[in-house]
Amino acid sequence: MSQPQTDSVPDRRCQILDAALVCFAKRGFHQTSMHDISAEAGISVGLIYRYFENKEAVISAMADRHKKEISEVLQRAKQAPTLLESLEILFTAHCCEEQTPVVSAFVVDLYAEASRNPRVADLVRDVLQTAMAGVTELISRAPEAQNTTRGGSPIEVAELIFAVARGMLMLDVLRPQEMTATERRERQLQVTRRLWSCLFKPEAELAYA
């Protein structure tokens, strides 16, 4: 993930982080042992220490990677033709990323960790502020939102949007096995589309509803 690398030499850092994500999502940061990560990655314990100073560095690197992923989603969202589509991209990014599915449990754990690890907190806060600024700008620019005194100022709307997104992520971890990721995504979209239309549509025309 970080440095460009030839094919023959595997990018160890990335390989380790991939394995760590699987473990973290399954067991959480602190119940995951270094042995768990090494086993998942198919390497030895000691090798992890060649690429990361210690376990905390692995956690921080994961937060850092998450930050980069969110930034990329934000970039993609900015390209979308309509505000609604932009928001939907942002909204569903966390359950159905193409490459690395960002597991809800991992993100919830990330916030829990942030609440007591200042280094992680700074990273997460940074993600959030960047993303929030992006969305605020997106809203300001969008023609759909021009007559929006209803939902408040763009920044207030953005705050609301992020609260809903994080909230659904939190509820996501409770959804039992009986629901697939796709079903959950659909359910989330349904509720949030209603919110958009409520925030942005002046009166009757409730799309999707």
Place this chain on the structure above:
Amino acid sequence: MSQPQTDSVPDRRCQILDAALVCFAKRGFHQTSMHDISAEAGISVGLIYRYFENKEAVISAMADRHKKEISEVLQRAKQAPTLLESLEILFTAHCCEEQTPVVSAFVVDLYAEASRNPRVADLVRDVLQTAMAGVTELISRAPEAQNTTRGGSPIEVAELIFAVARGMLMLDVLRPQEMTATERRERQLQVTRRLWSCLFKPEAELAYA
């Protein structure tokens, strides 16, 4: 908390859970050692095992207590004269409980734990469903919400409301020291009032706004 008890004999279970809440909020479930809890409670380690089978039982009991607290908040919310007031009670309960302040970090940790501990997951799911059903009923009954096709069916509105509540809780753990609990509460209320008015008010009259 559990059995009635005279004043001279302290309710050990409750005392231990109080101490555990402080520790859990500060360090998280799994970084909190039994020694931490005993030190916080001012008792010996061994005594904890007289009242709880093991550490997991302490965590479960905490989740259970949280469930009871939420139920009480729900009861209080149902007494409120208007829907808005009901919702505000529910909404701000998690940052300013009178007796035991339910720390955001603890709740986030609770959800993280729920994602991998079925026993805790069942408890949290149960809370959520009870509360959600209560709010759905509250909305159905409220005159303010009668003409509410805007926000969707009562249950959809309830789902949205809970997503926002959980989301703000999650964002809460990032709020740096520069904000007091009261300030955060005000900020939350501001955003959510806007949501209510957006969901329930037909057109112009935006109270609070």
Place this chain on the structure above:
DNA sequence: TGACAATGAATGAACGTTCATTCATTGTCG
């Protein structure tokens, strides 16, 4: 051969849990 990647046994600290022991309180009997 030399340089570096990789291994996994070894280390020691920290943790959850147990249990032999202490001792204030309560109950009993003369």
Place this chain on the structure above:
DNA sequence: CGACAATGAATGAACGTTCATTCATTGTCA
């Protein structure tokens, strides 16, 4: 009432285990 027996709440040192971290050794390729 006073002496003694019984109780069980409370203690904290000790145990076995797990875990992050280290490092001597081995493997690999130029």
